[in-house]
Amino acid sequence: MELEALAAAGLTDAEAKVYLALLQAGSSPAGAIVKKAGLHRATTYQVLQRLMEKGLASSLMVGKKRHFSAAEPRRLKDEIRQRQETLMQAIPKLEGIMAEGKERQEVQVYIGVKGMRTALDALLDEVGIGGEYLDFGVSGMFLDVMGPYWHIWQARKRKLNVRSRVIFNEDVKVKRPEVLEKYFGKCKFHSQKYASLTDTMIYNDTVMLLIWTAHPPVAVVVKNRENAKSYKNQFEMMWKAAKK
Numbered sequence: 001m002e003l004e005a006l007a008a009a010g011l012t013d014a015e016a017k018v019y020l021a022l023l024q025a026g027s028s029p030a031g032a033i034v035k036k037a038g039l040h041r042a043t044t045y046q047v048l049q050r051l052m053e054k055g056l057a058s059s060l061m062v063g064k065k066r067h068f069s070a071a072e073p074r075r076l077k078d079e080i081r082q083r084q085e086t087l088m089q090a091i092p093k094l095e096g097i098m099a100e101g102k103e104r105q106e107v108q109v110y111i112g113v114k115g116m117r118t119a120l121d122a123l124l125d126e127v128g129i130g131g132e133y134l135d136f137g138v139s140g141m142f143l144d145v146m147g148p149y150w151h152i153w154q155a156r157k158r159k160l161n162v163r164s165r166v167i168f169n170e171d172v173k174v175k176r177p178e179v180l181e182k183y184f185g186k187c188k189f190h191s192q193k194y195a196s197l198t199d200t201m202i203y204n205d206t207v208m209l210l211i212w213t214a215h216p217p218v219a220v221v222v223k224n225r226e227n228a229k230s231y232k233n234q235f236e237m238m239w240k241a242a243k244k
Contacts, residue, residue, distance in 0.1 A: 022070035119219040133203035137196030140176035141212035188242035
């Protein structure tokens with residue numbers, strides 16, 4: 001019972017045994033504490049040192065021998081209070097670590113046309129009025145796969161005044177003029193040599209890959225600040241090299 005209570009106060013099993021032995025023996029030399037605690041002599045000395053560092057034991061010379069005594073049990077309250085204060089101070093940092101961990105691991109996958117709509121609606125919701133997203137690897141397949149929803153999405157962009165910079169595949173100019181007619185935002189083009197059939201959208205701290213050629217189509221959304229930053233840097237490099 002007593003050992004369990006001492007363990008609840010934060011003492012190790014060995015510390016609890018030695019402290020209890022000190023309480024029972026009163027001021028005693030180390031040899032008596034070793035016998036009462038039932039531990040090895042070297043271990044007992046190490047534990048006595050730790051207890052003194054915690055303010056739970058003290059020592060004094062009696063003749064030529066060092067005697068050890070337990071601090072008043074109420075001192076355990078101070079130990080518990082100190083541990084609680086340390087924990088409370090650590091909680092904000094621990095929560096920050098947890099948040100970073102969640103950020104690193106937050107990946108969502110949306111499947112099918114309905115799933116894609118959910119992901120694309122969420123993009124506009126998250127960037128909000130006057131927000132911005134970046135997009136490269138644009139082939140016009142958004143319109144092919146999503147049909148009338150593409151026009152609805154562009155209209156909603158316009159209403160929210162969501163700014164966008166998009167790098168289209170070069171052949172969209174000739175083969176997909178209807179895409180450019182309804183597109184709302186700034187655009188440039190890269191060589192057909194680097195054409196892609198997957199849109200890569202970057203917004204806030206998020207990167208969304210729209211894989212139009214999958215059956216059914218898939219949107220992979222990754223929320224990670226550093227990852228999004230690296231994609232933004234990549235986009236800016238591509239934007240500088242792209243043609244109007």
